[in-house]
Amino acid sequence: MTHLVFICGHAGTGKTTLAKRLIGPLMRATGQAFCLLDKDTLYGVYSAAAIGALTGDPNDRDSPLFLQHFRDPEYRGLFDTAAENLRLGIGVIAVGPLSREVRERKLFDHAWLGVPRDVNISVVWVSTEEETARERIAARGNPNDAYKLAHWDEYRQRRFVPTGDACGGLLNFDNTAPASADYDALLGRIVQTPQPPGMMLPPMPV
Template identity: 65%
Template sequence: MPRLIFFCGHAGTGKTTLAHKLIGPLMQATGEPFCLLDKDTLYGRYSAAAMRAITGDPNDRDSPAYLDNLRDPEYEGLLDTARENLMLGISVIVVGPLSREIRAHQLTDPSWLRVPEGTQTHVVWVHLPESEAQARIVRRGNPNDAYKLAHWDAYRTRRFLPEPAEYPELIYFDNVAPQEADVNRLLAALAA
């Protein structure tokens, strides 16, 4: 059966970079085809057009207008696309914060996910301390982060670190300065 692997975490933690690093080795280790679904890639242009129409700011990805109008439909579409690939027997890597879904323990609930029976699901929580994540966001210079940076005090209230005892379904990955051995351990866990 196919695999569904989520790379989740707050902005600037390196979710996409880590997923890109692991997709090739995962295909080699498992002998399975994978597709990578990054929320920003799938919905970035659409969201820019929609937010231009709603707020006049095509780069807004964090205001109440975005969160109220686009956030949930983007994630629903992301999961619909993942589901369709899984039904075709293609394993899927999904990249996105998905923090609300993490808090509700939904990403390992097959009935909530509506994935084919037997789908092997893993959720990787990619973590960085807030100060390092903020510094990385500043360094990457993505215009989509402007609202978040300008309203950091409001954004930071949504940041959280899931406690392992409360979220045993998560695979935690500290992305401050991972060594090759750390990445290899993660690969082994996901390919098992």
């Protein structure tokens, strides 16, 4: 069975670092090839050029203009690229915030994603405390984060914590200070027998 693993969460939670740590162990555990698809790597340069041509600011990636006209096409390209790899039998780890899709449970919908029905989908929600995330964002000095830091009160309103129905089937991972056992537990839950999307899973150790 081919695996599609979404690594989701807000900025500063360490999504890409987690994905890079998981990809080798996932290949060994499943015996399958995997590719890593990070939305910012796939579309960052292009979107910066496009938004820069429109606004004069290539780092304008959290403004209403960007969110209205660029966000969804970037994600659709991510899903389509994942689907091409999955049809070739290559597992995918896809990285992006994807908070809206998590909230609306679209990431469990094979048809909406455009991926084969026999693909095993895991959705990992990566979290940290808000202040920890803000400190990480400031420390990394990425110009794409300038809007977030300058409009933090506005941005923080988009930082939702999955609750209720949104949690069904979600693998929650606290990435504030995880131990090796936490990574091993997450890996085990990704490769285990698939759970129905509506089933509540027990919390991961923190």
